[in-house]
Amino acid sequence: MRRFASASFLPPPATAAAEAALRFGAATTLVPRALALTASTCPWQRRHLCSSSSAAATAAAVEEARQGRKQMGATPQLYEYLLANVREHPVLRELREETAAMRGSQMQVSPAQAQLLAMLAQILGAQRCIEVGVYTGYSSLAVALALPESGRLVACERDERCLEVAKKYYQRAGVSHKVDVKHALAADSLKSLIDGGEANSYDFAFVDADKRMYEEYYELLLKLVRVGGLIVIDNVLWYGRVADPLVNDLKTISIRNFNKKLLEDNRVNISMVSSSHHISCLVYPIVIHHQTCKCKL
C-alpha cells in the first residue's frame, strides 16, 4: 500500500488578470496508482530561525512576517516579485490582508504555498480533502476554491475565533458548501471520521497544526486517505532546526523523529520539499472555455 506525503507552501498576488484565473475547474484526472506522498517544507515565515539564530535574526524574521515577506529564503525584492507572479484569488488576498493584523499571522501559509496546495489537489482530481490546522482559513480556502462543486474539505481547527474569520471568507468566496468545519481537537475529529466509516475515502490532506501531534495525525490520515492520495505535511524542516544537533527542544525532537519514521515507512512514497520557492514552476494545463475564461496565459 502506498500513499504520498508531501509538504508546504506559499505567497500572494496580485494582478487583476491573475485573480480571475484562480478558480480552478474541477479536476478530472485521478492518480492511476496507489501512491502516498509524504513530504514537507520549511515555512518561509521563520526562515531565519535556524539553530544558530540570534535575537537579531529572530527579530528580523518577526518583522519579515509582519510585513508579509513570508517566503522562505526570499529577499524582500524576491518576495515582491513572487507576489507579483503568484495568482491569488481576490478573496484570498482580502483574507491575507485581514489576517496580517492578527496575532499569529506568521502561521499563515504564503500565497505561493497555497497555490501549490491547490494545484496538488487539482492534479489529484481531489474531491474529498482534509486540513488539520485551519487558523483563519487561507490554505483551506485556496484548496476549497480548487475543488469541484461536489468537492468537500473537512477543516479541523480548535480555535473558534480563528474559525469565525475562516467561515466569513469561505462564504465570501462562495465555497461554504464545500467546507465542513470541525471545531474540536483535530485528532478527535479525524477519529470521528474513521469511526463514521470514512476510511480510505479521502484524496488529499494538509497537516499544519501542533508539531508534537504529527505522528498521530499521520497515522490517522493514513487510514483516511486512499491509496494513491496525497498527504502534505508542513514544517518538517522546522526552519532548519531539525538539522542542528544543538537544538533539542520537544517540538524539534518530535519533528526529527517523525521525519525518521517517514523515511523508514514503506507504506508510503515520500518527497521532502526544502523550499517552495526553489520550485521553478509547475504548470498544469486546464480546459479553457473561451466564452468565460478570463485567464491570461
Ligand SMILES: C[S@@+](CC[C@H](N)C(=O)[O-])C[C@H]1O[C@@H](n2cnc3c(N)ncnc32)[C@H](O)[C@@H]1O
Ligand atoms: C500554522 S496554523 C495553520 C495555518 C493555516 N494552514 C493557514 O494557512 O492559515 C496552525 C493552526 O492549528 C491549530 N491547532 C493547533 N493544535 C490543534 C489541535 N490539536 N487541534 C486543532 N487545531 C489545532 C491552531 O489553533 C492554529 O490555528
